[in-house]
Structure formats: structure tokens, C-alpha cells
Amino acid sequence: MPSQASRKSETITIDPISRIEGHMRVDVVVDGGEVKDARASGTLWRGFENILVGRHPLDAARLTQRVCGVCPMIHGTASANALDAALGVADKIPPNGRIVRNILLASNYLQSHILHFFTLAALDYVDVAALADYGGPESDLKAVRAFIERKDLSPFFPRYEGDYRCDKKTNVDLVRGYLAALHVRRVCHEIISAWGGKMPHSVAVVPGGVTSEVTADKIAFTLSRLGEVRDFVEEVYIPAVYTVAGAYGDYFDIGAGCRRYLAYGTFNLDDASADPLARKRLLPSGYIGPDGRLAAASADKIAEDVAHSRYTDDCAAPPAEGKTVPAPDKAGAYSWIKAPRYDGAPAEVGPLARTLVGFAAGGAVKPQVEAALKAARLGAAKLQSVLGRHLARALECRLLAAAMADWLGQLKLGQPAAVALTIPEEARGAGLVDGPRGALGHWIEIKNKVIGRYNLVVPTTWNGSPRDKAGTPGPMEQALIGAKVKDRDNPFEVVRIIRSFDPCLACAVHMVTPAGDARRVL
Amino acid sequence: MAKVVEIPVVWLQGAACTGCVVSLLNSLSPGISRLVLRELAPGKHVSLRFLVTAMAGQGHQVMDVLRDEAAKDKGNYILVMEGSLPVGHPAFGTLGEVAGRETPISEVAANLARSAAAVVCMGTCSSFGGIPAAAPNPTGCLSMSEFMARERIATPLINIPGCPPHPDWLIGSLMAVAVYGLGPVAGMLDDLKRPTAFFGKLVHETCPRRADFDAARFAKKFGDPGCLYLLGCRGPVSYADCPTRMFNSGTNWCIGAGGPCHGCVEPDFPDRFSPLYEKIDDGRMDRFRLLQPAPAPKA
Numbered sequence: 001m002p003s004q005a006s007r008k009s010e011t012i013t014i015d016p017i018s019r020i021e022g023h024m025r026v027d028v029v030v031d032g033g034e035v036k037d038a039r040a041s042g043t044l045w046r047g048f049e050n051i052l053v054g055r056h057p058l059d060a061a062r063l064t065q066r067v068c069g070v071c072p073m074i075h076g077t078a079s080a081n082a083l084d085a086a087l088g089v090a091d092k093i094p095p096n097g098r099i100v101r102n103i104l105l106a107s108n109y110l111q112s113h114i115l116h117f118f119t120l121a122a123l124d125y126v127d128v129a130a131l132a133d134y135g136g137p138e139s140d141l142k143a144v145r146a147f148i149e150r151k152d153l154s155p156f157f158p159r160y161e162g163d164y165r166c167d168k169k170t171n172v173d174l175v176r177g178y179l180a181a182l183h184v185r186r187v188c189h190e191i192i193s194a195w196g197g198k199m200p201h202s203v204a205v206v207p208g209g210v211t212s213e214v215t216a217d218k219i220a221f222t223l224s225r226l227g228e229v230r231d232f233v234e235e236v237y238i239p240a241v242y243t244v245a246g247a248y249g250d251y252f253d254i255g256a257g258c259r260r261y262l263a264y265g266t267f268n269l270d271d272a273s274a275d276p277l278a279r280k281r282l283l284p285s286g287y288i289g290p291d292g293r294l295a296a297a298s299a300d301k302i303a304e305d306v307a308h309s310r311y312t313d314d315c316a317a318p319p320a321e322g323k324t325v326p327a328p329d330k331a332g333a334y335s336w337i338k339a340p341r342y343d344g345a346p347a348e349v350g351p352l353a354r355t356l357v358g359f360a361a362g363g364a365v366k367p368q369v370e371a372a373l374k375a376a377r378l379g380a381a382k383l384q385s386v387l388g389r390h391l392a393r394a395l396e397c398r399l400l401a402a403a404m405a406d407w408l409g410q411l412k413l414g415q416p417a418a419v420a421l422t423i424p425e426e427a428r429g430a431g432l433v434d435g436p437r438g439a440l441g442h443w444i445e446i447k448n449k450v451i452g453r454y455n456l457v458v459p460t461t462w463n464g465s466p467r468d469k470a471g472t473p474g475p476m477e478q479a480l481i482g483a484k485v486k487d488r489d490n491p492f493e494v495v496r497i498i499r500s501f502d503p504c505l506a507c508a509v510h511m512v513t514p515a516g517d518a519r520r521v522l
Numbered sequence: 523m524a525k526v527v528e529i530p531v532v533w534l535q536g537a538a539c540t541g542c543v544v545s546l547l548n549s550l551s552p553g554i555s556r557l558v559l560r561e562l563a564p565g566k567h568v569s570l571r572f573l574v575t576a577m578a579g580q581g582h583q584v585m586d587v588l589r590d591e592a593a594k595d596k597g598n599y600i601l602v603m604e605g606s607l608p609v610g611h612p613a614f615g616t617l618g619e620v621a622g623r624e625t626p627i628s629e630v631a632a633n634l635a636r637s638a639a640a641v642v643c644m645g646t647c648s649s650f651g652g653i654p655a656a657a658p659n660p661t662g663c664l665s666m667s668e669f670m671a672r673e674r675i676a677t678p679l680i681n682i683p684g685c686p687p688h689p690d691w692l693i694g695s696l697m698a699v700a701v702y703g704l705g706p707v708a709g710m711l712d713d714l715k716r717p718t719a720f721f722g723k724l725v726h727e728t729c730p731r732r733a734d735f736d737a738a739r740f741a742k743k744f745g746d747p748g749c750l751y752l753l754g755c756r757g758p759v760s761y762a763d764c765p766t767r768m769f770n771s772g773t774n775w776c777i778g779a780g781g782p783c784h785g786c787v788e789p790d791f792p793d794r795f796s797p798l799y800e801k802i803d804d805g806r807m808d809r810f811r812l813l814q815p816a817p818a819p820k821a
Contacts (some may be wrong), residue, residue: 186554
């Protein structure tokens with residue numbers, strides 16, 4: 001039911017946004033077919049930081065993994081890194097411990113990116129209904145046709161209609177990829193399970209290293225499955241991103257956002273430094289400001305603002321001093337998400353930020369991004385877009401699959417993977433590391449041998465942050481403002497922009513109208 | 523082609539982390555695409571009506587699906603609940619909006635539970651409260667059975683605890699319902715409403731490191747071989763078939779990776795088992811029925 005763009009301003013509410021991690025909500029103000037205003041707001045609060053206070057420090061890595069079932073590995077890693085620092089072992093992790101941590105985390109990057117593109121995002125671009133008259137021999141695709149014939153179409157319908165642009169053959173290819181991705185992402189988790197016990201919520205990453213033993217059978221198990229994953233990345237995932245880009249090329253031009261990028265970096269390549277941002281990492285740390293220049297990232301420039309967040313005003317602080325006192329009825333607050341700011345401004349985090357930082361730093365990232373841009377005949381500026389984020393994820397998978405094979409060869413059989421630990425009376429530590437969705441910080445303070453204070457600043461806290469005290473919208477809000485909405489009953493543009501950030505928390509994106517405008521619930 | 527009977531399933535998420543959905547995606551057989559597309563048991567197909575993490579639609583169009591489901595399939599659908607219910611303040615968790623008012627998740631859950639054929643609690647949070655309900659329980663989280671008692675909802679309930687549960691535990695239970703019906707399945711549950719087929723034995727009973735325990739060969743620090751009893755293993759007081767079933771296509775399980783069992787399937791996880799890495803205080807474990815007398819460890 002397409003409708004014309006209205007001249008009159010109105011608010012479109014989308015609650016919940018599906019195919020993300022957690023609960024999420026959108027209200028867009030559309031005027032003359034263009035998004036004029038946008039606000040992001042979280043609608044679920046669990047109080048993890050408060051639950052951690054008073055507990056044994058070693059419990060933090062296990063409990064904080066449970067913040068997120070899609071990316072538990074990175075929370076376990078950031079928490080263990082914060083504890084490594086607090087317990088004084090950050091520069092004493094044995095090489096086996098560092099490498100197994102890298103393998104565990106890289107496997108979850110692969111799992112997460114494949115899940116995001118196919119299972120979560122693809123249904124915005126791919127028309128499953130194209131299989132209704134599938135006449136080919138493939139069993140899975142025939143099952144899709146039989147499913148459509150039964151006419152009980154959940155969970156693929158209802159959906160937005162009117163902007164599926166691929167031809168039938170291309171849709172069939174992409175649905176085949178969608179089904180294959182479900183298998184391959186499970187294989188990624190099998191690799192983590194071999195080293196980490198189970199997924200989600202593995203047990204192996206602990207302060208001081210990992211609990212699992214380096215054995216030949218684990219290496220063989222991983223190599224064989226990694227081959228399967230790498231073939232999928234090269235033969236299905238990356239081609240699928242190019243295919244979607246071919247049909248939806250205008251999405252290289254929208255959804256840029258704040259154009260400031262922060263990466264903590266990830267995948268330690270040496271055991272030398274105790275300062276996380278000074279370490280040599282496969283994906284480097286850095287900050288790119290509005291001038292486009294790469295600068296060193298500094299933890300001292302991070303602060304949390306709560307002017308429009310549902311916390312008491314004294315919760316605005318540097319993360320190491322952060323606290324979390326809920327104020328659900330606070331005037332002017334519209335989000336459970338705090339507003340972290342870097343050097344006083346919002347910053348986008350995630351695969352695009354890492355790619356731009358890595359590109360500017362000139363390491364392993366640069367040549368493969370250059371090749372990919374050349375293959376697609378794109379300028380580097382096009383990366384700052386909806387499709388740029390999808391492409392950045394796919395290229396990371398290529399890089400990580402290759403790196404994992406190298407790391408497996410560097411493991412030493414029979415050597416230790418962890419060091420012994422002593423819990424200090426009092427200590428502080430920070431774990432700053434990039435997960436699949438971006439820069440993640442855990443800050444711990446130990447008092448009387450228990451957790452005295454714990455604070456997390458997660459990737460979607462950066463990307464999905466509400467306005468700050470200066471009134472500056474967060475990165476996702478900025479990415480939405482200015483976008484054209486062709487059909488207000490099927491606002492594909494809004495959900496495609498939001499999903500390109502791969503939001504990951506029980507959160508809401510909330511875009512609010514100027515007072516008095518018509519309000520419309522979709 | 524014989525008529526296929528649809529088993530409508532609504533998957534609702536409260537104070538949750540989505541880990542239970544991801545665990546479901548990890549099912550080996552049936553794989554998730556088989557589960558969605560094909561028959562679960564002969565003549566029976568699971569129709570996944572609502573699952574925010576995976577469904578194509580969004581916003582109002584999927585909230586309409588929820589509203590219609592409670593009326594259209596009254597007494598016929600299964601509500602799978604992931605996450606606990608935050609009732610400390612209406613704004614702690616909301617889903618969708620009706621007439622300009624954001625709806626508390628607890629309200630959505632109550633409406634759906636009341637008209638369901640059965641409520642299946644997927645994971646420790648909905649089964650027992652889990653981490654969101656851990657001290658000091660900042661959002662006033664309740665388990666689904668606590669919440670339903672408060673709301674006087676008498677719908678039959680099955681608990682599938684675990685953080686996350688093994689996908690077989692959920693799919694096996696759904697298959698039992700599809701094949702035998704709800705009545706007989708109710709007779710297959712223990713006093714905590716867990717299917718005894720999956721939760722009938724202590725981890726300790728079938729643990730491959732049991733021989734180390736009996737011989738008092740104990741790991742002293744992370745990465746050591748031997749029984750993990752001194753590193754806090756809760757296998758002696760936790761009921762689940764993890765050691766024999768193993769996770770992620772039968773690849774491994776916690777103790778297999780050198781991590782002690784944290785008792786994630788049990789009520790009061792994590793509080794009753796904290797600190798997680800300290801040896802169990804046997805005196806606090808009185809509620810457990812089959813605690814094996816343990817030989818004194820040689821410290």
C-alpha cells in the first residue's frame with residue numbers, strides 16, 4: 001500500500017525493531033519525505049554493573065559474558081583484560097593464552113558478521129517469495145517452496161513491501177546463501193566450543209590466559225572447520241554483499257552518520273605492553289576526527305554524558321569513575337543508554353570505524369580494502385554508508401579467517417596457556433578492546449578483594465547513544481537525519497540504516513517529533 | 523499430501539541476552555532451517571509466529587501478530603519465554619506501543635501466558651530468575667513461575683534451565699509435546715518442572731573427570747589437569763546431561779575446556795553458587811537430593 005510522501009510533518013514509530021539483538025524502538029519525524037529529527041532510546045535496563053558490586057573479581061568475566069548472547073566472547077575478553085590489568089598480569093599472559101584468546105574471539109567475529117548479514121539484515125534486501133515457483137532440484141530450496149505453499153508464512157511475513165529489487169535468479173541465490181549461513185555460523189561456534197567449552201557463554205577466557213589445553217586434536221578440529229568457514233566467506237558471503245550492492249547502490253550514499261570514528265583495536269600480536277591501546281594489534285586502535293586524519297586513541301578522552309539518559313545526573317563521569325543509578329522518570333530523559341563522548345563529541349564504533357582506522361594506519365587492512373574498492377569501482381568515501389558497513393564486515397571476515405590459520409600454526413603443544421593469579425586487596429584495571437560491533441570498555445575497581453565498582457561502555461552505547469547535554473544527537477540518530485523515506489508505510493530506509501550498525505543490546509532507537517505533530521505507529 | 527497440523531510458537535524476550543535464541547540456532551538436528559521449514563514430527567510443524575531476533579516484520583505489523591495470536595489460537599499456542607520479568611518499574615522493560623503508551627513486557631507476557639496451551643521457560647532467567655534477578659535484583663525481576671503465581675495464571679509450565687540451555691533440551695521437549703501431547707509430558711517433569719530426560723542426573727555422576735575426583739587428583743589452578751572440585755566445580759550439585767550430550771554439535775562442554783561447572787541450570791544461579799571459583803560449601807547445599815558423599819580432598 002504505497003503512499004505519497006506527506007508535506008505535513010509526522011512521526012513514524014517502529015516498536016519493536018526486529019532482527020537485531022534485544023528490544024529496540026524507532027520514532028522518525030518525516031517532513032516532505034525526509035527524516036528531520038531522530039532520537040535513540042533504550043527500553044530495557046538490567047543493572048549489570050550493580051549486580052557485580054560485592055562479588056568476587058574472578059566472577060566478572062563469567063557474569064559479564066551474559067550481557068549478550070550474540071557477542072559474549074568479547075565481554076569475556078574485555079572483562080579478563082580489565083582483570084589482567086588489575087591483577088598485574090597484563091604483560092605476563094603466555095603466548096598460547098594470547099593466541100587461543102585471539103582464536104576464540106576471531107571465531108565469534110566470523111559467527112557474528114555472518115549472522116548479521118544473512119540472518120538479520122538480508123531479509124531487508126532479499127525476497128523469499130521468489131521461491132514460490134522454484135522448480136530446481138535443491139532440497140532446501142524445495143522445502144522453502146513447500147513452506148510457502150502451506151501458506152503459514154511466519155516468520156517471513158508480514159514484512160515491509162515494495163522495495164525488493166533483485167531478479168528471481170538473484171533472489172534464489174541469496175536465499176541459498178541465507179540457508180547456508182545458518183549452517184556456517186553454527187560451525188563457527190563449534191570452533192569456540194572446542195577451545196571454550198560451549199557457546200554462547202564459554203568458560204575458557206580467564207584472567208591470566210585461558211583454561212583449555214593446547215592439543216593437536218583441537219588444532220586439527222579448528223583447521224578443518226576454518227576451511228569450511230573460509231570457503232563460505234570467499235564463495236558466498238563476499239559475493240552476496242557485492243550482489244546486494246549492485247541492486248541497492250544508492251545505499252552507498254546514505255546513512256553516514258557523525259563521521260567521527262573510534263577503534264580500540266583488537267587481536268593482540270605481542271605480549272609486551274600492559275597499556276591496551278599501546279599494544280600491537282592486528283586491527284589497530286585509533287581515532288579519526290572530522291578532518292579525516294588518524295590520531296592515537298586515548299582512554300583519557302572518553303566521558304559519559306547522561307543529560308538525556310534515565311540515570312541521576314551525577315552518573316556523568318569518566319568511565320573509570322562511572323556509576324549507574326536509575327532514574328526512570330527523570331525529566332527530559334528518553335533512553336536507558338548513556339551517551340559516551342570522545343573528546344566531547346559522539347563517535348561511531350564498529351567494523352566501519354576499524355576499517356577506516358586500519359586503512360589509515362596502513363597495516364594488514366589497507367591492501368585488501370584497496371582491492372575491494374577497486375573491484376567495486378568505489379571511492380574510499382563511499383565506505384561511510386549503509387553498504388560500506390556491510391562491506392567492512394565481510395572484508396574483516398576474510399582477514400580474520402586468514403589470520404586464524406596463521407595463529408593455529410603459532411601455538412606450542414605442551415606449553416602453558418595461563419599464569420597463576422593473586423587477588424589484590426585494592427586495584428583498578430581497564431579492558432579496552434574491539435568486539436564485532438565495536439569498541440568495548442570494561443572498567444573494574446577492586447576493594448577489599450571484591451568488586452567495588454564495575455562499569456561497561458558497550459559498542460551500541462556509542463552508536464545508539466541519545467543526545468548529550470549540548471543537544472548533539474548520537475551516531476545512529478545522525479545517520480537517520482536527512483535520509484529520504486520513499487514510502488511512509490514501508491520505511492525500508494529507516495530500518496536498513498539502523499540495521500547497518502548491527503545494534504546489540506536490549507535497546508530502543510527513539511526518534512521524536514516536534515510537539516504537536518501527527519503520530520503514526522507502524 | 524496429508525494435512526499438516528501447525529503448532530504455533532510465540533517466543534517472547536524479557537530481561538534476556540538473546541543467548542537462548544542463539545543456542546537454538548546452534549541445533550544440529552534438526553538444524554534451525556529444518557525446524558522452521560519442515561515437519562518437527564510426522565504431520566506436525568512448528569509455526570514460529572513471533573521471534574523478534576529473526577522475524578522479517580517489525581513494529582506495529584508484528585505487534586498485531588502477537589495480539590491476534592492470543593485470540594486466534596487461544597489455548598493452542600506455546601509461549602516460549604526467554605528472560606525474566608522486570609516488575610520493579612514499568613519502564614524497566616517495554617515492548618511495542620498501544621495508543622501512545624509503551625507496553626511493559628510483563629503485561630505482554632501475562633496476556634500471552636493466560637491464553638497459551640503451555641508456557642515453556644527457555645533458560646535459567648525465565649525458569650528461575652537468573653542473573654537479572656541476582657542480588658540486589660535492581661529491576662525486581664521474577665521467574666516466569668513466580669510471575670504467573672502472582673498474576674494467578676494457571677497455564678501448564680515447563681522449565682528448560684541453562685545459561686544457555688542445550689538446544690536439544692528445548693527441541694526434545696517440543697517434540698515430546700508434538701508426539702505425546704501436553705498431559706503425558708507433564709508426567710515427565712521433576713519437582714522443579716524440568717524434563718527428567720535431560721535433567722535427571724547430576725553432572726558429577728557422568729563426568730569424565732569423576733575418576734580424578736575419586737582418586738583425589740585435583741586441579742589447583744586454571745589449566746591444570748584433574749578434577750575441578752577445588753576450583754569451584756558445581757557438578758556435584760547440578761542436574762543436567764551436559765557431560766554425555768555436550769554442546770555445539772557434541773563438540774565439548776565446560777569441564778572439557780578446563781572450566782568448572784557453575785551450576786547454571788540450577789535455581790539461584792548465580793547467587794547461591796557465588797563466588798563461582800571457590801570450592802562448594804557442602805553445608806549450603808542441603809536442598810539438593812543426591813549429593814554424593816565426597817572423599818576429603820588432599821589440599
